[in-house]
Amino acid sequence: MTTLAYQLQRIHENHLESLDKKKKISSLLFDPAEAADQDIDSVFSIANNGFIELLNIEPKFKRFSKTLFSEESKYIDRFTQTETENDHLDSSIDAFLSILAPYFLLKPSIKVLEWLIHRFKIHKRNQNSLLLSIFPYHMHPFFVKVLSIIDIPLPTWSFLVPFKNNRISPTHYIISKSLSDNEVLLSLFMDYVQSKVKEKKDYQILLKFWATRVAETICIMRKNSESEEKIISKILPNILEGLLSHSSEYQIACYIILVTISSNYSLSEKSLITALTLISRTLNKATINAGLICLAQLAQTREGCKPLPIP
Structure with missing residues (x-):
């Protein structure tokens, strides 16, 4: 124009x-x-x-x-x-x-x-x-x-229209369900949080909200038999990149989501090795407790499988 x-x-x-x-x-x-x-x-x-x-x-x-x-x-x-x-x-x-x-x-x-x-x-x-x-x-x-x-x-935020009209708050579940139903909204939300972390404009309330809502979104997707490919393509790359973040709180939030993914879906050997490697190499004083719990949870998903190769 x-x-x-x-x-x-x-x-x-x-x-x-x-x-x-x-x-x-x-x-x-x-x-x-x-x-x-x-x-x-x-x-x-x-x-x-x-x-x-x-x-x-x-x-x-x-x-x-x-x-x-x-x-x-x-x-x-x-x-x-x-x-x-x-x-x-x-x-x-x-x-x-x-x-x-x-x-x-x-x-x-x-x-x-x-x-x-x-x-x-x-x-x-x-x-x-x-x-x-x-x-x-x-x-x-x-x-x-x-x-x-x-x-x-519209249509990205259309789920909010009834709440606007009735002047009431959307529940936690409604937000998670909307994220699971709307790939555009999910990508927008994931990219927004990631960008705020990179700009060093993240804060505890945001990260806690993001981690809990995305974790619940994954559980809803699993319940609705959403394909593993959708989770891998829409969420996992963002989480793996987040493991390298300068923000310890963001890393811990990523641990929560990663454990939720691995509990609901079978991660590929490549993705699992990448996650284990990134977590173990980026542990610090602020993340070590949560990081070790995450490593243990990821390792448990491998019970009965052949040992992973050393990266």
Whole structure:
């Protein structure tokens, strides 16, 4: 698409957005009537207060003081920006959400999210990033509130539509079942967590949520007689790569998933040797206990089989 055509399309979308504003203003802080009375300066002031509070907790937010939370940001209109400018804006929003994710349940986080929704329409333009960021908090009222205003991307996140309509939280099982049914969602979730670990933006709540949900997903797949090839292609490569991670917590999460795979499916000799080798070579003070348990569990799956060759 040419730059001119892109901008014309965005202007048209801006017009539709303006019409939509007359119907309802999306907000995490205010009801629709109150939200309609908030001008850009008042929302920015609230967000700036929240941003300052977050800076006192996490210095990594400072870089966004010159972009998403600068005075100039009040004049950014993503509907008239070029495609390249919007790509840069999206990258900045994604990076900010990644850093914000561990602090979502703090009051200042709601304040800054209000700005991103009001000014940059992240509930309409950055839905995947927003949903993946809040995924670990799916049982909290905060998740339900965000879900109530977000434009759910279809068909990837279609399982959330009934929960949005009824303003209730999806259960652990529903999420795992949805991951087992939807290969696109599963790949998106696996890749997201892996990317956050590589960027050193992972955190305990995310990794615990990821490990437990993927482990349950594997059990559901096994119960539904899903083929071993699907597990091997969609999950195992990610897990084996994770065993080499700098993050000890991510490695331990990978142990949990690896044991679940081996308990439900017969790993090939090649995959088993690779897993045993990677675990044994990357054990450290933080992972040794969990790692040895994982090695023992994997070894038990070989009972009655011929000895593995020395790699």
